[in-house]
Amino acid sequence: MAVEHAGDRANGQGPGAPDEAGQDSEQHTGQHTGARSGMDAALGELDRRRAAAEAMGGEAAIAKHRASGRMVVRDRVAALVDAGSWFEVGALAEPEIRRDKPVPGDAVVTGFGTLDGRRVGVIGIDATAVAGTTAPISMRKQGRLIEHAQRGGFPLVLLCDADGGRMPDVMGWRFSGLPLDFTTFLGPTDGRPAVPRAAAVLGPSYGDSALHAATAHYVVMTRGSSVALSGPSVVEPAIGERVTDEELGGPEAATAAGNAHLVVDSEVDALDALGAFLSYLPSNAALPAPVSVPVAPARDPAALADLVPTGARAGYDMREVLAAVADADSVLPWADSRGPSLLCALARIEGAPVGIVANQPLVRAGALDADALAKEHDFVDLCDTFGLPLVLLHDVPGLMIGTQAERSGILHAYERTVSRLARASVPRVGVVLRKAYGGGHFAMGGRPTQPDFLYAWPGAEMGFMAPETGIRTVHRRALDRLLAEEGPEARDARAAELTAEWVAESEPWEAAAHLSLDDVIAPAATRHVIATSIEIAWGERPHRTGHQGGTR
Numbered sequence: 001m002a003v004e005h006a007g008d009r010a011n012g013q014g015p016g017a018p019d020e021a022g023q024d025s026e027q028h029t030g031q032h033t034g035a036r037s038g039m040d041a042a043l044g045e046l047d048r049r050r051a052a053a054e055a056m057g058g059e060a061a062i063a064k065h066r067a068s069g070r071m072v073v074r075d076r077v078a079a080l081v082d083a084g085s086w087f088e089v090g091a092l093a094e095p096e097i098r099r100d101k102p103v104p105g106d107a108v109v110t111g112f113g114t115l116d117g118r119r120v121g122v123i124g125i126d127a128t129a130v131a132g133t134t135a136p137i138s139m140r141k142q143g144r145l146i147e148h149a150q151r152g153g154f155p156l157v158l159l160c161d162a163d164g165g166r167m168p169d170v171m172g173w174r175f176s177g178l179p180l181d182f183t184t185f186l187g188p189t190d191g192r193p194a195v196p197r198a199a200a201v202l203g204p205s206y207g208d209s210a211l212h213a214a215t216a217h218y219v220v221m222t223r224g225s226s227v228a229l230s231g232p233s234v235v236e237p238a239i240g241e242r243v244t245d246e247e248l249g250g251p252e253a254a255t256a257a258g259n260a261h262l263v264v265d266s267e268v269d270a271l272d273a274l275g276a277f278l279s280y281l282p283s284n285a286a287l288p289a290p291v292s293v294p295v296a297p298a299r300d301p302a303a304l305a306d307l308v309p310t311g312a313r314a315g316y317d318m319r320e321v322l323a324a325v326a327d328a329d330s331v332l333p334w335a336d337s338r339g340p341s342l343l344c345a346l347a348r349i350e351g352a353p354v355g356i357v358a359n360q361p362l363v364r365a366g367a368l369d370a371d372a373l374a375k376e377h378d379f380v381d382l383c384d385t386f387g388l389p390l391v392l393l394h395d396v397p398g399l400m401i402g403t404q405a406e407r408s409g410i411l412h413a414y415e416r417t418v419s420r421l422a423r424a425s426v427p428r429v430g431v432v433l434r435k436a437y438g439g440g441h442f443a444m445g446g447r448p449t450q451p452d453f454l455y456a457w458p459g460a461e462m463g464f465m466a467p468e469t470g471i472r473t474v475h476r477r478a479l480d481r482l483l484a485e486e487g488p489e490a491r492d493a494r495a496a497e498l499t500a501e502w503v504a505e506s507e508p509w510e511a512a513a514h515l516s517l518d519d520v521i522a523p524a525a526t527r528h529v530i531a532t533s534i535e536i537a538w539g540e541r542p543h544r545t546g547h548q549g550g551t552r
Helices: 002-010 017-054 059-067 073-080 136-152 208-215 232-239 245-249 251-256 267-279 301-307 318-325 370-385 403-407 410-423 438-443 467-474 476-486 488-506 508-513 523-538
Strands: 087-089 108-115 118-125 156-163 197-206 218-222 226-228 262-264 342-349 352-359 390-396 428-437 453-456 461-463
Touching: 073 108, 073 118, 073 156, 073 267, 087 136, 108 136, 118 136, 118 208, 136 156, 136 208, 156 208, 197 208, 197 245, 197 267, 208 226, 218 251, 218 267, 226 245, 226 251, 232 245, 245 251, 262 267, 301 318, 301 523, 318 342, 318 352, 318 390, 318 523, 342 370, 342 523, 352 370, 352 523, 370 390, 370 410, 390 438, 403 410, 410 438, 428 438, 428 523, 453 508, 453 523, 461 488, 461 508, 476 488
Parallel strands: 118 156, 156 197, 197 218, 197 226, 218 262, 352 390, 390 428, 428 453, 428 461
Antiparallel strands: 087 108, 108 118, 342 352
16 A cells, blocks of 8 residues: 555645645746756856956957957967867966956966877967966966976977066065966976977067076067067166167077077967977977878988088088988978077988987088087987987087187086087987087087997098198197298198198098997988988887986
8 A cells, every 4th residue: 555655646646646746846846947047147157257258358459469460369379279179277367456457367378279189288378468467366377287287298388478577466575475386387396207398479578478488498489579588668767778679589689599499470480380399299208209201301312422512611501411311391490590500400300300410511610609509408408308319410620719709608518518418318320421620529429428329421520620720739839940940841841741641530431440430421321321320229119218307
């Protein structure tokens, strides 16, 4: 009976069932309607707040920003990441100090998307809201994105366009308490592998944006943008110097200072350059670098013997050599304007990414100054951190010497560079194309830095210094005495004999005989020899670096 009675009630049968069921149904419907109404209101509020965040600085500010020739931050993000992949976090952030005019997202957009199918973290400064200035909440928001990216092992892309710190948000005690943790903001923590950082300077970028650029492994600028610690509006009242954005941190000033690696004409070009840079690197230093399908070089390697003149003083463009060694359309210059007597570039050889360091004979015959050495140090560190083998093409007369060179810090720059090169754990393959003298030879990966393989072309010269300079240095007194005693013909004849002896000692044959060189190779074989040497140096092990934390 109990079961039967319960069934009757459930079916609306039995004494009193219709009234009680009706009351239950009405009560449930009322509760559901109220809950639905409350959720609808909450969802409506969510939609309103999201729309406000996506409106950025408002129509007037957006119009003014676009009139300056710049894209707004959300358009930049959309142009950067793969369609449909954007996943934003922190959109509803607001500043601690609220103003009459809202500051959506506290003037920064953060989130994740995929770039050519790989996930990346993105920080985009919104210059339409309070000029993209930085305050505690925006700083905390950026810091959280950086932590997520580093913890997940994703590259970071930084879109810089900001006017520095926001007043009064960072004044007084607030500045001291800013949520800026340099242990995480500037690099990985807890032994995690480093992640690549790529920055685009797309407008006036001061303060926080400048710091982002300083942490990046690759910085591309658009013409008309600028990057500096503080902007003109701070510089003039602080030190009385009246200066423009261009003079302070424009492309020419920034590249000379080493604050930017590439200058392009448009924002689309800048975003493309970021994607190109990241395509050579793994998502983090614990992973092997991505390999592409091999592509033939743009120039026939057989042309190398004609591209490089035999005379040690004749100039030529090293870029022509790179075109015959690297896969076609794979050479990405890195900081060409800084220390221009040395070329650094990311490239692919037989589809595998490499870092190329090569002297540029068109500039001071390829001699290395402090700027060139500092550039090489940073590039070697980048390649070693992210597992890219180093290809070192020598055509160097030596290091710059004299008072100007010494005052520029060349001694310290030289020590740092050869030390970093010697510590590198990635394969290192060097080729002496024409000449390699003195400390310049060592800075380019000579035998004391323990390269995996070192080769030379048949006409190459190596030694402490060039023969003509060496004769004047070592035999000056004897030649002067011969001039005084027997005249200029006797002096010149003896100098020619000594030079011939010096040249013979500088040729690659004895170096190969004593294994200072692994081999002497024909110019046409250079690409094949480099590619095979890298494969042998890697061996049967994962192609990754042992310096996963970097040394930035």
